[in-house]
Amino acid sequence: MIPLVDLKKQTRQLEREIQRAIGDVLAECHYVRGKWIEEFEEAFAQYCGGAYASAVSSGTAALHLALLAAGVGPEDEVVTSPYTFIATAEAITAAGARPVFVDIHPGPLTIDPEKIEGVVTRRTKSIVPVDLYGQPADLDAIREVARVRGLMVIEDACQAAGAQYKGRPIGATSHLTCFSFYPSKTLGALGDAGAVVTNDLKAAAHVRLRRDHGQTEPGVHEVEGYNARMDSIQAAVLLVKLQHxxxxxxxxxxxxxxxxxxxxxxxxxxxxxxxxxxxxxxxxxxxxxxxxxxxxxxxxxxxxxxxxxxxxxxxxxxxxxxxxxxxxxxxxxxxxxxxxxxxxxxxxxxxxxxxxxxxxxxxxxxxxx
Ligand SMILES: Cc1ncc(COP(=O)(O)O)c(C=O)c1O
Incomplete structure (x- = not known):
């Protein structure tokens, strides 16, 4: 059988490197927060050409926390594509907002920028284009609508780690860009993981705060948050895989x-x-x-x-x-x-x-x- 996706071949090829990376984490028993997370964040931000990457527990969590960092909340509307994985819309409702769909372009099957304007209301807060199958949406055209209407663009790049738009890596250009490292993605962890990339220091800090129970220091909670952290083992393995x-x-x-x-x-x-x-x-x-x-x-x-x-x-x-x-x-x-x-x-x-x-x-x- 030729599988749709074969994870075994890649895992076998990197087995020794992956075992070593996991062994390093086991040796220190430092399973959450700390140096592997920081190292991965730095390496992934650099790869994407963005200033800050925040490691989180999944692509869904990345979208949810990015929407919160963009100030999306109850009563807001968020425009997105109806032709995507449900997580795109789930994240919008998790933030308390309402998904508003517009049709896709028949070529790339990504959101049709020309149709966005028609659904924007005074409640619309942001646009979430989806880089479907690993092809970036028409980001400049989308950003132009966003600029005119004062909206934030939060890119669902869960399928697009490593893709480029007009010669620039995905992650460098949208206000917030969300990635999934689900095992079958282009960069896959050994389980669930994700990241938010941004050039906005405040937004990055917001994602980092919410991913860890709104905690600013042990026992001090500035806001309510979630447990949406990436594990050290995933970060250590992703560091190995990022090189490939x-x-x-x-x-x-x-x-x-x-x-x-x-x-x-x-x-x-x-x-x-x-x-x-x-x-x-x-x-x-x-x-x-x-x-x-x-x-x-x-x-x-x-x-x-x-x-x-x-x-x-x-x-x-x-x-x-x-x-x-x-x-x-x-x-x-x-x-x-x-x-x-x-x-x-x-x-x-x-x-x-x-x-x-x-x-x-x-x-x-x-x-x-
Ligand atoms: C377009 C899209 N958005 C969001 C997600 C959610 O990512 P995750 O499965 O890591 O939560 C995925 C992947 O499954 C996806 O393909």
Missing amino acids: LSRWNDARRRHAGQYDELLTDVEGVQIPAVMEYANPVYALYTIRVRRRDRLQAHLHQRGISTGVYYPIPLHLQAAYRYLGYKEGDFPVAEAAAQETLSLPMYPELSEDEISYVAESVRAFYQGTP
Whole structure:
């Protein structure tokens, strides 16, 4: 079976380095706060070209704390994409605010900047663009709307560690940028972890305060917060893996190039649209196809795992029925939900495996399975 994501190969390759990093933490029994967290924060901020990185327990926590740091709270509205993982919207409601969806652009499937203006009200506090599948959203266009309407941009870059927008790394340019280090992400921990990157010292301090119970010194709590800290073991392992991230992302781009070449002329298949402003990292390699579910079954029969991200846009999820949206509200997102299929993608994928996957897709549409 060719898996959608293979964590075993990468883990085996780095096994000794990872064991050593974990061993260092065990030797000192310093499991929360402290030097590994600080070292990782410094290294990740530098990697992203941002001034401050704050290590937290997950991408969801990163979004939640970033929204709080931006002053989002009850009665506020936050504009985002309906075509994302639920955590994007969950973080908005966790901050007490209301998610307001606008449709996505049919090319990159990220939020359509031209549609944002139409939903901005006096309650709107911020915009949360999502860098879907590892491709940055159209950040300058989004920032322009934000500037005119006095809104804060909080970027959901949970799928995009290492991506670039107009030649600059993601993390350097939005007010607050949120990352996930969930194991299958481009930079994956050995469990859950995340980070918020910002150039705003006050915002960074706010995230750090809230991630640790609002504690300014032992026993002193300036505000109520959460337990949203990253563990030292995760930080130590992420420090090891960060050194390989650029190489891994280059491999992902190479694989995407090979898929593109083999699939571009297959009728019924649309390869991922790469925008001129983006250097994506292909957290997922996602094509758009006709008869998606039958293709998925066909690939499964040929030993190929695939995934659908996402089969139901957020505005049609039962969880958000209370927001009052209905089918037809966001036709681009709804069409994408019927047509997207993510093919195997991870740095250690071989050229032969990619060829086999692409041939299998071609065979389905040319009737020669
Ligand atoms: C777009 C997006 N936002 C938020 C998250 C949440 O990240 P985590 O799973 O680390 O909480 C994820 C990842 O799962 C994601 O893909």
